[in-house]
Amino acid sequence: MSENVIIFDTTLRDGEQSPGASMNTAEKLRLATQLEKLGVDVLEAGFPVASEGDFDAVTNIAAKLKKTEVAALARTSKGDLDRAWGAIQNAAKPRIHTFIATSDIHLEYKLKMSREAVVKAAVEAVKYSRSFTDNVEFSAEDGSRSDRDFLCKVFEAVIEAGATTINLPDTVGYAIPEEFSDLVKYVKSHTPNIHKAVLSVHCHNDLGLATANTIAAINAGARQAEVTINGIGERAGNTSLEEVVMALHTRPNYLPASTRIKTDQIYPTSRLVSMITGIMVQPNKAIVGANAFAHEAGIHQDGVLKNPMTYEIMKPETIGLSANKLVLGKHSGRHALRSHLKDLGYDLSDEELKIVFKKFKELADKKKHVVDEDLEVIVTEGILRTTEIFDLEYLHVTCGTTVLPMASVKLSINGRSVRGAGYGNGPIDAAFNAIAKLAGAGSELLRFSISAITGGTDAQGEVTVRLSENGLIALGRGADPDIITASAKAYVNGLNRLEYLKAHPVEVVA
Numbered sequence: 001m002s003e004n005v006i007i008f009d010t011t012l013r014d015g016e017q018s019p020g021a022s023m024n025t026a027e028k029l030r031l032a033t034q035l036e037k038l039g040v041d042v043l044e045a046g047f048p049v050a051s052e053g054d055f056d057a058v059t060n061i062a063a064k065l066k067k068t069e070v071a072a073l074a075r076t077s078k079g080d081l082d083r084a085w086g087a088i089q090n091a092a093k094p095r096i097h098t099f100i101a102t103s104d105i106h107l108e109y110k111l112k113m114s115r116e117a118v119v120k121a122a123v124e125a126v127k128y129s130r131s132f133t134d135n136v137e138f139s140a141e142d143g144s145r146s147d148r149d150f151l152c153k154v155f156e157a158v159i160e161a162g163a164t165t166i167n168l169p170d171t172v173g174y175a176i177p178e179e180f181s182d183l184v185k186y187v188k189s190h191t192p193n194i195h196k197a198v199l200s201v202h203c204h205n206d207l208g209l210a211t212a213n214t215i216a217a218i219n220a221g222a223r224q225a226e227v228t229i230n231g232i233g234e235r236a237g238n239t240s241l242e243e244v245v246m247a248l249h250t251r252p253n254y255l256p257a258s259t260r261i262k263t264d265q266i267y268p269t270s271r272l273v274s275m276i277t278g279i280m281v282q283p284n285k286a287i288v289g290a291n292a293f294a295h296e297a298g299i300h301q302d303g304v305l306k307n308p309m310t311y312e313i314m315k316p317e318t319i320g321l322s323a324n325k326l327v328l329g330k331h332s333g334r335h336a337l338r339s340h341l342k343d344l345g346y347d348l349s350d351e352e353l354k355i356v357f358k359k360f361k362e363l364a365d366k367k368k369h370v371v372d373e374d375l376e377v378i379v380t381e382g383i384l385r386t387t388e389i390f391d392l393e394y395l396h397v398t399c400g401t402t403v404l405p406m407a408s409v410k411l412s413i414n415g416r417s418v419r420g421a422g423y424g425n426g427p428i429d430a431a432f433n434a435i436a437k438l439a440g441a442g443s444e445l446l447r448f449s450i451s452a453i454t455g456g457t458d459a460q461g462e463v464t465v466r467l468s469e470n471g472l473i474a475l476g477r478g479a480d481p482d483i484i485t486a487s488a489k490a491y492v493n494g495l496n497r498l499e500y501l502k503a504h505p506v507e508v509v510a
């Protein structure tokens with residue numbers, strides 16, 4: 001019988017630290033609900049001391065989830081720990097996750113603390129956390145670059161103080177699998193009370209080795225993996241949940257552990273994360289990329305037709321990627337829509353259903369078959385983006401081979417409609433210029449990308465933009481059967497996200 005690996009998902013905390021990936025509370029709640037459906041054991045909901053918005057989101061998630069443990073991150077100070085506990089105290093299963101760096105480079109330059117002072121701070125933080133809950137995780141930040149014996153000393157002390165999980169992060173993504181496996185074994189054999197806690201790992205992907213390091217650590221005895229959906233996160237990201245889970249699932253003969261993840265929820269969760277954050281999944285991404293199950297070469301196609309297992313080591317259905325998706329059309333009623341949305345994980349109120357149904361009918365008029373991906377767009381754009389400042393009410397463009405591209409736009413700004421026009425070197429440029437003028441936007445467009453949500457010429461175009469203003473970076477996303485409208489929606493969404501970031505400053509955490 002294989003042992004269980006606890007899946008600790010930090011999409012909402014470390015994942016949100018991806019540049020531009022900020023999410024509002026409604027979006028975080030929706031994602032948290034989906035992560036519970038996916039079956040993650042622990043969900044790190046945020047860093048409550050970092051901002052009011054984070055505190056609110058963690059509080060709401062803690063109140064909502066009943067099966068999943070909800071963790072809140074805190075440094076070792078009482079202020080951080082009070083704030084973390086304040087946000088999760090009503091959770092069915094709360095966990096405080098406290099951390100301090102243990103590598104000499106962090107001690108000398110960042111913390112300016114001695115090793116003794118770090119041990120003391122870690123122990124006091126764990127003891128203080130235990131006065132709130134008996135579920136306390138301690139992380140040794142930059143653990144993989146720390147002196148091994150000091151690391152073990154810290155772990156021994158925090159376990160003695162009551163930590164129930166100890167986490168070994170490869171914070172800067174520096175480790176190599178064999179080396180990391182060796183470190184896990186070292187910690188296991190040189191921390192005398194290690195059997196009293198769960199040993200966890202948390203890897204970053206700077207060298208593209210996060211999954212390999214995590215798997216190596218599990219093979220060496222770690223029993224919690226800290227991961228994010230699609231591997232999003234700070235810099236090059238974190239270990240991706242789907243890669244670890246599917247590696248364990250696909251190679252049980254080689255790997256000694258399994259997870260409680262409902263693998264058929266992996267693809268819907270991946271889609272939801274890219275939809276909400278605006279961070280698209282690269283086509284060749286393992287497990288959830290658009291090409292992960294696509295066979296281009298004739299010899300492969302021939303083999304797969306004869307027996308899928310010739311070239312497919314996993315079935316697409318196992319991750320929830322089904323060819324037989326239920327399609328709805330313009331004759332589908334409100335009842336069918338509600339029940340299908342419920343299957344997708346959206347339990348809408350009557351008021352919300354009214355909004356979604358109207359948008360669904362509008363789309364079904366333009367597009368014969370409305371599939372799951374289309375519905376996700378409608379719900380994300382119509383329901384989750386609640387506190388919007390700018391709303392695109394109307395867009396008209398003229399363009400072609402003989403005219404100067406021009407766009408006229410009606411924008412609602414805090415509920416007040418304004419109109420304007422703009423020129424550009426193409427219809428998208430013209431639309432952006434018109435919107436920017438009306439919104440008084442001073443942001444710079446760093447990136448623009450476009451793709452199709454599904455196959456077929458009537459597919460919706462999906463546009464993402466990356467905007468920057470005074471050091472803030474926001475991603476915007478929009479979808480529409482018309483790609484110029486999709487672009488304008490993405491730009492307006494990016495502007496809204498910038499406004500959200502300005503209104504919710506995040507404390508820089510050292």
Ligand code: KIV
Nearest residue numbers: 099139141142169171
């Ligand atoms: O990467 C890291 O070290 C972290 C810790 C807070 C666990 O994210």
Ligand code: ZN
Nearest residue numbers: 014171202204
């Ligand atoms: Zn991290």
